[in-house]
Amino acid sequence: DGGITQSPKYLFRKEGQNVTLSCEQNLNHDAMYWYRQDPGQGLRLIYYSQIVNDFQKGDIAEGYSVSREKKESFPLTVTSAQKNPTAFYLCASNHPYSNQPQHFGDGTRLSIL
Amino acid sequence: GENVEQHPSTLSVQEGDSAVIKCTYSDSASNYFPWYKQELGKGPQLIIDIRSNVGEKKDQRIAVTLNKTAKHFSLHITETQPEDSAVYFCAASNGNNRLAFGKGNQVVVIP
Numbered sequence: 001d002g003g004i005t006q007s008p009k010y011l012f013r014k015e016g017q018n019v020t021l022s023c024e025q026n027l028n029h030d031a032m033y034w035y036r037q038d039p040g041q042g043l044r045l046i047y048y049s050q051i052v053n054d055f056q057k058g059d060i061a062e063g064y065s066v067s068r069e070k071k072e073s074f075p076l077t078v079t080s081a082q083k084n085p086t087a088f089y090l091c092a093s094n095h096p097y098s099n100q101p102q103h104f105g106d107g108t109r110l111s112i113l
Numbered sequence: 114g115e116n117v118e119q120h121p122s123t124l125s126v127q128e129g130d131s132a133v134i135k136c137t138y139s140d141s142a143s144n145y146f147p148w149y150k151q152e153l154g155k156g157p158q159l160i161i162d163i164r165s166n167v168g169e170k171k172d173q174r175i176a177v178t179l180n181k182t183a184k185h186f187s188l189h190i191t192e193t194q195p196e197d198s199a200v201y202f203c204a205a206s207n208g209n210n211r212l213a214f215g216k217g218n219q220v221v222v223i224p
Binding site for chain 1: 114117144145147149154156157158162164202206210211212215216
């Protein structure tokens, strides 16, 4: 079945540590996105990529980094510069044409040790 | 940028009744409005979407209406069932492939 796979489901970070969240899709979508979700809040865009080897900052990019070396993969690194990283992280993808639905993975919950 | 607001934040309905969630948006250029359902510990799932060239769209027990003049759109769920209990998010886009999300509504269907 086609879909978006995020791993791991739960992740713990120590102080001063960088951690990387994985997102893989087999939907043949060119565009991929990372969102952050905090309790009682909507989804806020961290980074997005419309095509391989290109990506843009979203609304809350500080303290995060991404790469897009393959169409299927869009990993997110939460760096030690992100002072409040505890959140639920969601990856999405779609065809990068106007108004195509975004499809989401089941998220990674990141917590601080 | 676009600002999307949802009301009410929590909605409780008796099983079999209808539920209505309303969203307002600020950018008159927005032309795409999806609704997502999110269950606990899961990612959001698209349940219905509407584009600005139509005023209403229906899919079985779910419908969405759009009022471009007033800049609001609503999700209607009829004959609610316990499995409809979830958090529902609305979103808006002006065609730039970026979605602005509301903060979500918790819908509780009481058996």
